[in-house]
Amino acid sequence: xxxxxxxxxxxxxxxxxxxxxxxxxxxxxxxxxxxxxxxxxxxxxxxxxxxxxxxxxxxxxxxxxxxxxxxxxxxxxxxxxxxxxxxxxxxxxxxxxxxxxxxxxxxxxxxxxxxxxxxxxxxxxxxxxxxxxxxxxxxxxxxxxxxxxxxxxxxxxxxxxxxxxxxxxxxxxxxxxxxxxxxxxxxxxxxx
Numbered sequence: 001x002x003x004x005x006x007x008x009x010x011x012x013x014x015x016x017x018x019x020x021x022x023x024x025x026x027x028x029x030x031x032x033x034x035x036x037x038x039x040x041x042x043x044x045x046x047x048x049x050x051x052x053x054x055x056x057x058x059x060x061x062x063x064x065x066x067x068x069x070x071x072x073x074x075x076x077x078x079x080x081x082x083x084x085x086x087x088x089x090x091x092x093x094x095x096x097x098x099x100x101x102x103x104x105x106x107x108x109x110x111x112x113x114x115x116x117x118x119x120x121x122x123x124x125x126x127x128x129x130x131x132x133x134x135x136x137x138x139x140x141x142x143x144x145x146x147x148x149x150x151x152x153x154x155x156x157x158x159x160x161x162x163x164x165x166x167x168x169x170x171x172x173x174x175x176x177x178x179x180x181x182x183x184x185x186x187x188x189x190x191x192x
Contacts, residue, residue: 052079052154056102058124060094065171065179066128066148067095070164078158080105081151082125092131096150096168097124127151128168130175148172 057074059067080098082105088094100123128150150168152158158165 050080050103050105053077053103055080056099057096057127058099059096064095064130065175066130066150066168068171069167070096073099074164076152076162076165077155078152079154080125081127087126087129087149090131092129092147092149094126094129096128096152097126099124128172130172146176148176 054075054077057070057076059070059072059074062068062070062072074096080103128148130149131147150172152165152168
């Protein structure tokens with residue numbers, strides 16, 4: 001799901017600048033995989049996931065509204081998205097990651113063994129992130145809006161019954177709209 005918030009959505013054709021705030025969740029990183037600008041916009045393209053299962057997630061930026069209601073580590077049942085590249089290479093700031101040793105990357109889904117190869121005890125896998133700065137999407141397109149991306153949200157039950165997950169989404173949308181001020185990184189303050 002990609003939500004483009006209309007607060008300031010427009011493309012300035014003279015300067016080739018996109019002015020929009022974007023909230024992307026779950027399968028948003030599976031779309032437009034042949035368009036490099038879209039991968040630059042969302043931070044990464046989806047590469048696969050093991051079977052839906054519980055995992056431990058680690059909060060990286062606890063003052064950000066998208067994760068401020070979460071405990072430092074959070075046990076959550078969901079698909080654990082893996083990406084073709086590390087989204088931190090696309091000028092994002094990590095909010096939440098899955099601790100590799102807390103889940104099985106070789107689980108089967110629909111009878112097919114997942115192609116994901118992780119390193120047990122390796123670095124946590126990025127799951128949610130944000131960007132609050134101008135970012136080059138393509139040689140002729142710059143994005144000047146905010147981005148909040150989460151790979152969570154597969155099951156209907158998650159949306160209906162998991163209050164921590166809903167707080168995660170709600171906090172991200174509040175931040176996109178500038179309704180909260182947060183310290184997004186050491187020495188950096190974002191918000192209105």
